[in-house]
Amino acid sequence: MGRTKLSDIAKALELSKTTISKVLNGYPDVNALTRKRVLDYIKEVGFEANTQASFLRTKETKTVALILPQISHDFFNSILEGMLKIAQQTEYTFYVACSNESYELETKLISKFLKRNVDAIFLSISRETRNFDHLRAIHEEGKILVLYDKIEKTIDCPKIIIDDRKASFTATEHLIKKGCRKILHFRGGFLPQISIDRYLGYRDALDKYDIPFDKERIFICENANEKDGFFAAKKALESGIDFDGLFTISDLLAIGAIQFFKKNKIQVPEDISVVGFSNWKLSSFTYPTITTVDQPGNLMGEKIFQTFLTEKSLKKQGLDPENREIKLPSKLIIRESS
Amino acid sequence: MGRTKLSDIAKALELSKTTISKVLNGYPDVNALTRKRVLDYIKEVGFEANTQASFLRTKETKTVALILPQISHDFFNSILEGMLKIAQQTEYTFYVACSNESYELETKLISKFLKRNVDAIFLSISRETRNFDHLRAIHEEGKILVLYDKIEKTIDCPKIIIDDRKASFTATEHLIKKGCRKILHFRGGFLPQISIDRYLGYRDALDKYDIPFDKERIFICENANEKDGFFAAKKALESGIDFDGLFTISDLLAIGAIQFFKKNKIQVPEDISVVGFSNWKLSSFTYPTITTVDQPGNLMGEKIFQTFLTEKSLKKQGLDPENREIKLPSKLIIRESS
DNA sequence: TTTTTGATAGAAATCGATTTCGAAAATATT
């Protein structure tokens, strides 16, 4: 017999589909008594309109897509967690996909979701992405785009980010206050904005305390994993430059570096203080535990979804949004490594 | 102007919508030349049928829903990762949701997804779930259900699991071979099948090596996290019973226990050997690193999706499936804690 | 030549909702 339909309700109440639909969509030309009769009955049988059918006329699917650059990553994971927590209570459902840091896959996924007529796409740009036409396509189809974490400044859309520059400043400052003057920095590649911002925060701190910047102390790690951290530390040692501190853009880099230091009898934190980034769960279980910057992933997930909702309602009212960049606060967590 | 529609193609080629649709759906009554003309044009403009519109007639949405009991959990995470990796290449899209180990939320999510007319639901049952009517509802609506990891044996559907009993046997046997005779077991609650199976595996190993079972060495941990592990270890010590080994059903429990042991000058692995479960990423970064059972999450994710595809094609052909329980192999990873 | 068959294409109904527009009934105004 299948799911209850609009016409079933109409038949049962001896009304037309039109009237039932009007009640559901808040049209004013329905008698108060009739409205009540319909609402009561709907509550009784638990009717909800078929989204697929509604879409044909309304062009709204009540679905959104979250594209993550990585899945097995504590920070992105907590974003997903935070978003689901609040969004599951709404009528929206969530597509989830992973670009795997690939530009090609990212464009494919976006095109796929646009074909599915999602109402919005939430994206953190992949490491490879240099061209942004696929983001413009989202706007051309009248859909909402919300960028988070790894954003592109030139695209006009809401953006949710961590205040990376400030967080890095605080982290580096912490090392300076601990007495470090020769601080290494393991940074990311040249494109993602966050990698640049974190580097700038590091520079800010040096500047503030009149510590000369030495570009020999900067090491680029394309993949923010243990292996890259290990080898960056190796390169640092082999380069002969001296150091007493290390600020990395990821806990995994910090772990890899610490592994290398241990192997070479360089003690953490006695010989070198280390600060990571992201507050991976494992950073509080390593030996030594790692000082790190906690990024509010759950909060970010919530904000992304809420931002979409307000963006949508603004759009409906034909209004232009004002501040489209939301910076979330991060927090330095001090542990044994510093 | 919007997305290309069937009628646009029809107009451009001076054919009817019918013919275009027939080409797309492989009907035989289309001239080979016409078919080629249509296919060529479709390739040129990159047309794909609107899923929402198709659904109205075909009742297929080409969407599936994955319900995870937890998000921030390495194993479930890698299931999601594995599934996305292969499923993103298909025409299907993925809804993801999290029951948060709540029965109420689980039923709500399922009902929500059924309203959305998903083609299939992939579920790992929540810890709270005792009643299974909501699973039967999935079948009543003609949708496919695939259970994974935390399954319910009485429901007739494909099930993908780890061979938990055997894995636990191997883990416990490893402790025995290391010389342990008084092995603690931190188990889960009484319901999820996996918790029972892991306990049975532990018993199997004791039996095989003629080690008497002592129920005083079993501790129940409802939440498989560090805190529960810490307190279970505390209870074990306070109970006065002696021990030289510990097998837990989760790495987090093992970590918590090791933290307690360290605090009380009980050395791992000198005084007690410890084996965890799941191979969380962090278990290879703790001090000492933790011996554990690696569960092939990625593989499980792939299998779940593949199983759905075969189940669907069997259903279409009106065939009954044979073996509906797939057991995946796990692997003991030996590290410093044992 | 007439009839039958087969190949090909399209008209129209359908899926389940939304929305426009017009009709009928109730009420207000003159």
Place this chain on the structure above:
DNA sequence: AATATTTTCGAAATCGATTTCTATCAAAAA
């Protein structure tokens, strides 16, 4: 009492595809 206005409701068109059923035409069989 006649007319104008407001309330309330439903018929029908629509969204974009699929599918059934019918029509046409050419080739084959009678």
